[in-house]
Amino acid sequence: MMGKKNIEELTHLINQLNNENELYISKIKDLIQHNKMDASHSLISYFTYTFNISYHLEKEHMIIGTYHITNQGTEPITNPHICIKFSQEHPFQFSGKILSRTAKMPMKVPDAWDRMNNPEDKEEYWLKPSEDIIIQPGEKLSFSNFQLKWKSHLTFTATVNGYAYSDEINEGVASLNQISMITSGKKEDELE
Known part of the structure; x- marks a missing residue:
């Protein structure tokens, strides 16, 4: 009890x-x-790319790539921008439809991106679409057909990482993948 x-x-x-x-x-x-x-407010980002490898010393190797941002959320994404970050001391020549904000004559190029940071910085490229863009739910925005070139005789290890940002996601989202390379430069007689 x-x-x-x-x-x-x-x-x-x-x-x-x-x-x-x-x-x-x-x-x-x-x-x-x-x-x-x-x-x-959810997004994912990732790289797609292809290699063009040359077996001649006087030619360059090249990667042609695209960086995609997809709105996986239920609300629009405003003011999307990206950071493409290279490892230190990378050998790449990076190019694409990139406009410099310091250009004397503003240009209108379809699907171009504006560089937001110092053009002298070769490790980080902060880019935003040249036109105001809103990524609707389920839609994709791409920084298309950028090129990475390097001399075929170089030996190096390098990575390229991507990060996507917006007004709603200001802490950024890392890309699902990265571009990683390990090369051993060859002399022309070793390539035969």
Whole structure:
């Protein structure tokens, strides 16, 4: 038989557990709400690319690539911009439809991107579309057909990483993949 004191202790423990459960439920609801907000503004980014390798010393190797951003969320993505980041001391000549904001005569080039950072920086390229772009849910934006060139005799290890940003996602999202290379430069007589 339970005494009055035992019943009071059990009632107190039950009330304490109920309070803890309410606190946990409140935290779970907050997390669910936060995840719903994150899901409304969600994007992924990735590289597609192809290699063109030459077996002649006087020729260059080349990668032709595209960096894609896809809106996976339920809300539009505004002011998309990207950072293409190269490893230190990379040998690449990087080119694409990139306009310099320091150009004396502004140009209109279809599908061009504006460089946002210092053109002297060869490790990071911060780019945004030249025209105002909104990526609707399910749509994709691409920085198309950029080129990476390097001399065939060079030996190096290098990576190219991508990061996508927007007004809604200002902390950035890393690309799903990267471009990685390890080369050993060959002399022409070794290539035969």
